[in-house]
Amino acid sequence: MRFMIYGAYGYTGKLIAQHAKKMGYTPVLAGRSKAKVQQLAERLELPWQAFALDNHDDVVEALTDISLVINCAGPFSATAPPMIQACISARVHYLDITGELDTFEYAHSQHQQAKEAGIVLCPGVGFDVIPTDCVAARLNALMPNAVSLKLGFDSRSSMSQGTAKTSVERLAIGGAVREDGVIKNVPLAYKAETIDFGDGEKYAMTIPWGDVATAYYTTEIPNIEVYIPASPTLVKRLRRLNWFRWLLAFKPVQNWMKKKVEQQPAGPDEKQREKNPTYVWGEISNAKGETETLRVKVKNGYTLTAYGAVDICQFVLHHTPEGGYYTPSRLYGAKLLDKYIV
Incomplete structure (x- = not known):
């Protein structure tokens, strides 16, 4: 085989x-x-x-x-x-x-x-998306009648060039959440709140992570959001960027941003990966407002x-x-x- x-x-x-x-x-x-x-x-x-x-x-x-x-x-x-x-x-x-x-x-x-x-x-x-998908599945087993799911992760690891280029391509589209079972395109930094991913409370914002798609097929929960830590300053900048986001779709702008990415290291080296595990968090809730939370620390993403x-x-x-x-x-x-x- x-x-x-x-x-x-x-x-x-x-x-x-x-x-x-x-x-x-x-x-x-x-x-x-x-x-x-x-x-x-x-x-x-x-x-x-x-x-x-x-x-x-x-x-x-x-x-x-x-x-x-x-x-x-x-x-x-x-x-x-x-x-x-x-x-x-x-x-x-x-x-x-x-x-x-x-x-x-x-x-x-x-x-x-x-x-x-x-x-x-x-x-x-x-x-993308093993740990968050498994957290979603475990939370769903704890609360089968859930109507809302929030997932997130906290990693200090740098991005690979490929991940960064994918993020660049997504900027012009904006963010994404799932509402009432349907994926909805939303502005960058659509929502923000303080979350303890497992390494202390941090300000965080929504991102268009893969679980917006996959967690629905795993759990059938109709409302899904995914978060990562972000400073209040970054959240403000991204929200301002929404006014000019359409410019980011132009090929010359995309090419310029990708060339900047190519000037960075290919990705974190072995020592950096060993030093930087990832904290994964999930919170599930039902129509009564009852919640269940799960936090795990996993290996570096790469x-x-x-x-x-x-x-x-x-x-x-x-x-x-x-x-x-x-x-x-x-x-x-x-x-x-x-x-x-x-």
């Missing part, structure tokens, strides 16, 4: 490839750039392929003898649809590490096709992504779940969270 890591030479893709190798697996490393994927594969002594996602038949052919793909190539709005379609045609399980709302929604829309093909579609098998992607990959390959769309906790169970608590 061979599996492929596509986009293996990106920052997070490398972490996943290195962890898979350390665990004794021999994934096929793949990506668009022949030079980059070959260099990494030779260093790790792993098999490799180079191919783009432009031609459906070519991608299907590249998946011959592959049982599962872990897509690490962003932006996932561009790579997920063609790879998912190829996986459905080739009957190959699909995982990715996205945090993009539209990608989760697209994958969910392909549930029936995946079910008929007998393959698993499970985007978000990294920090380390968790490397572990989580490989763990879920092996779970799918060895348990052959029924085909269709899944969230991480629906696929593996909320017990998955226990593997990453520190």
Whole structure:
């Protein structure tokens, strides 16, 4: 049962490839750039392929003898649809590490096709969204009649270039929450409140995190918000930016912001990841105003992504779940969270 890591030479893709190798697996490393994927594969002594996602038949052919793909190539709005379609045609399980709302929604829309093909579609098998999804599942078990769910996380870890570029692309769209079962685009820093994520109270704001999509499919709770710490100054700046947000959609502005991102380190190094775990928080409430709260401390987000992607990959390959769309906790169970608590 061979599996492929596509986009293996990106920052997070490398972490996943290195962890898979350390665990004794021999994934096929793949990506668009022949030079980059070959260099990494030779260093790790792993098999490799180079191919783009432009031609459906070519991608299907590249998946011959592959049982599962872990897509690490962003932006996932561009790579997920063609790879998912190829996986459905080739009957190959699909995982990715996205945090993009539209990608989760697209994958969910392909549930029936995946079910008929007998393959698993499970985007978000990294920090986006394993820990928050499992917290949502556990809270829902405590309060099955909940109508509102708030999730959040506190991390001092720096972003990878890929995560930062995705954030840049999202700025022009704004934030997102789920209201009455529907994803609603809202202004940046739409809501703000003081939250104890597990490391003391901090001012926090809403963000368009993946759980706005996935937590609904895990819990069916109709109202969902996700928060991260943010200074009052940053919240004010983002709220002012809403007046000019439309400018951020222009390609020259996007290109300028992404070039600034490329001047930063590829992502946190090993020592930084070890020093910076992540605090995850969730609060659930019902129509009576009763609440339940859960806080956990987990591994650094990028380390968790490397572990989580490989763990879920092996779970799918060895348990052959029924085909269709899944969230991480629906696929593996909320017990998955226990593997990453520190």
